[in-house]
Amino acid sequence: LVSRAHQSADTIIRIGDAEIGGNAPAHIFGPCAVESYNQVAEVASDLKQKGLKMIRGGAFKPRTSPYDFQGLGEEGLEILRKTKEAHGLAVVSEIVAPEHVSMAEHQLDAFQIGARNMQNFELLKAVGRSRKPVILKRGMSATIEEFLYAAEYILAEGNGNVVFCERGIRTFEKSTRNTLDISAVPLLKQASHLPVLVDVTHSTGRKEIMSDCAKAAIAAGADGIMAEVHPDPAVALSDRAQQMSLEEFDKFYFSLI
Ligand code: PEP
Numbered sequence: 001l002v003s004r005a006h007q008s009a010d011t012i013i014r015i016g017d018a019e020i021g022g023n024a025p026a027h028i029f030g031p032c033a034v035e036s037y038n039q040v041a042e043v044a045s046d047l048k049q050k051g052l053k054m055i056r057g058g059a060f061k062p063r064t065s066p067y068d069f070q071g072l073g074e075e076g077l078e079i080l081r082k083t084k085e086a087h088g089l090a091v092v093s094e095i096v097a098p099e100h101v102s103m104a105e106h107q108l109d110a111f112q113i114g115a116r117n118m119q120n121f122e123l124l125k126a127v128g129r130s131r132k133p134v135i136l137k138r139g140m141s142a143t144i145e146e147f148l149y150a151a152e153y154i155l156a157e158g159n160g161n162v163v164f165c166e167r168g169i170r171t172f173e174k175s176t177r178n179t180l181d182i183s184a185v186p187l188l189k190q191a192s193h194l195p196v197l198v199d200v201t202h203s204t205g206r207k208e209i210m211s212d213c214a215k216a217a218i219a220a221g222a223d224g225i226m227a228e229v230h231p232d233p234a235v236a237l238s239d240r241a242q243q244m245s246l247e248e249f250d251k252f253y254f255s256l257i
């Protein structure tokens with residue numbers, strides 16, 4: 001179902017007023033984690049001013065260490081819903097368990113499936129039974145074939161609203177957090193009719209190359225960029241070193257468009 005052989009025309013996925021996979025790139029920016037209403041609202045007004053239509057923020061954070069901030073959970077979803085009401089942005093957030101689908105369905109405009117859950121097949125089936133768009137991130141050691149099959153799980157349950165998101169893979173290279181696999185973009189676009197985003201935050205982990213990598217992604221055919229922005233990265237509860245400040249985000253954004 002995900003293949004170009006099955007459908008030759010590009011699929012356009014609508015998330016709120018945004019269209020991913022259409023003629024113009026559609027970007028998703030926002031903080032790593034939802035920390036408070038004011039934190040999200042500050043980013044939301046900046047995005048709105050720039051004419052952006054979506055915001056991201058994690059309510060359930062799958063952290064490497066169990067002692068790190070795990071996210072606000074349901075309260076984080078509430079904050080996102082209030083942000084949507086106050087700022088008119090579509091809200092995107094990761095869910096990590098099948099039972100989150102019914103809890104989050106009425107709060108979110110799109111589900112994100114994180115890298116660590118790309119092959120959580122019960123979760124894939126659960127979002128597949130919903131009709132809400134799903135941003136599916138590439139597993140950190142997943143091949144393109146496994147990535148395509150993960151999306152197939154969602155489509156096989158009846159939900160055709162899937163967007164791929166390349167977010168870097170694990171290699172021996174230590175200068176970046178992960179290795180951004182630019183070749184994944186044209187490979188996915190050729191293999192599938194579904195749109196492709198590139199997350200420059202979790203792939204590079206380095207603010208000084210995010211702008212160049214984002215341009216490379218768009219040049220390679222990506223349908224949009226994902227990146228993290230926080231009003232005060234120094235006190236962020238997660239990904240402190242990688243989130244852009246609003247000033248850094250300004251430069252990043254205006255170099256991209
Ligand atoms: C995220 O986008 O918030 C995230 C945790 O990224 P990934 O799943 O790609 O590591």
Ligand code: MN
Nearest residue numbers: 032228238239
């Ligand atoms: Mn993050």
